[in-house]
Amino acid sequence: MPVPAPNLYPPFNIVRLAYVELFVTDLIKSRTFYVDVLGLQVTHEEADRITLRAMEERGHHCIVLCEAEQPSASVLGFRLYDDPDLDKAHDWFQAQGLQVEWVERSWQGRTLRTRDPQGIPIEFYVRMDHLEPIHQKYALYRGVRPLRIDHFNCFSPNVDEAVAFYNSIGFRVTEYTEDEETKRLWAAWMHRKGGVHDMAFTNGVGPRLHHTAFWVPNPLAIIDLLDLMSTTGWLSNIERGPGRHGISNAFFLYIRDPDGHRIEIYCSDYLTVDPDLPPIKWDLKDPQRQTLWGAPAPRSWFEEGSVFAGTPVREADLKAQPIVAP
Incomplete structure (x- = not known):
């Protein structure tokens, strides 16, 4: 099957990938790995959840770690360009016969959740809380x-x-x-x-x-x-x-x-x-x-x-x- 010609006018405008949520079995050990070894920055922390961002990112998080009995990937998140794109995405996925729902996500505005035809859970959002820039706070740089x-x-x-x-x-x-x-x-x-x-x-x-x-x-x-x-x-x-x-x-x-x-x-x-x-x-x-x-x-x-x-x-x-x- 040949590679399809690019679709330059898609039904809604995806800007980029944005975040992943992972289920982990030992949040303390995972925190050591992602924060102390890799060098990601903690933006929120509670007993069963940690959110992290990298040094150039202004959005609240790019990775969410949630404690669970079994490890797995929860969802992949993507940013859309503007609010009308969320409604366009909702209607488009629904027209393809794919289940859609609006979900509550901390530190985000309206968030649409669905699955692609092979079953990958994906979310779309436009608004996420912005944090202060830290890319020039070189004392924070560690790990990789x-x-x-x-x-x-x-x-x-x-x-x-x-x-x-x-x-x-x-x-x-x-x-x-x-x-x-x-x-x-x-x-x-x-x-x-x-x-x-x-x-x-x-x-x-x-x-x-x-x-x-x-x-x-x-x-x-x-x-x-x-x-x-x-x-x-x-x-x-x-x-x-x-x-x-x-x-x-x-x-x-x-x-x-x-x-x-x-x-x-x-x-x-x-x-x-x-x-x-x-x-x-x-x-x-x-x-x-x-x-x-x-x-x-x-x-x-x-x-x-x-x-x-x-x-x-x-x-x-x-x-x-x-x-x-x-």
Whole structure:
């Protein structure tokens, strides 16, 4: 199936990804990981919930950690441009036969909750409480010095279907991996904000959250994080990297939080704002696809992910095999 032509006039205007809510089993341990190790800033804290933001963000939060008996991903949040877009989104999703509801979200205005056709829970909002700028408060910088949330990647049982749906609401494909034998999509990277992606899809058992990524100042910040994690009891939480992706050209590191939720530390991708930018095609068997330097990812990277709470998963339709590290 070919990559669809970009939909330049979608039914409502999505600005960017905005936040993720994760269920964790030990909030104190998770706080240590996200605050003391990664360096995210606490914006609210209570017995069973912590909200966090990165250094350049003015919105109240980009990640919400909620204590639960079992770890899972709760929801992915996206910002819309203006209030009429919320009503347009409500009517559009309802017309597609997808359930919609208005939900109460602390520190946010009206918030619309729905699911995409594969079952990923998603929310849309326009207004979030603004906080004072802290990007020049350098005494607060620690860990990997995260600047902002950058993207989500989700396992999808049918990447062609996922791309078609997100294309219909205005996401544009920047890069994609095609299985040469079937000519079907094995993975795709789609954006709204002008980077390589706000949302990506990887072939696999799904829907599941593969990872949430945070943008950092430079590759040296990643090296500093590796030194910190390897000497403070977090060595086994380093999963993959550091390295440079072929896809996106970004410098990366993948780590796992105490419950196994995967976090990518990410920098140095490229600008994609031109609406007619042709997407870049990669072959599934190209060794430079995963890592420009040729190193393949471990099996865990292709098989493990965070389930979405209350969302059943199914096997992938496409059985093509990528290159896997021994």
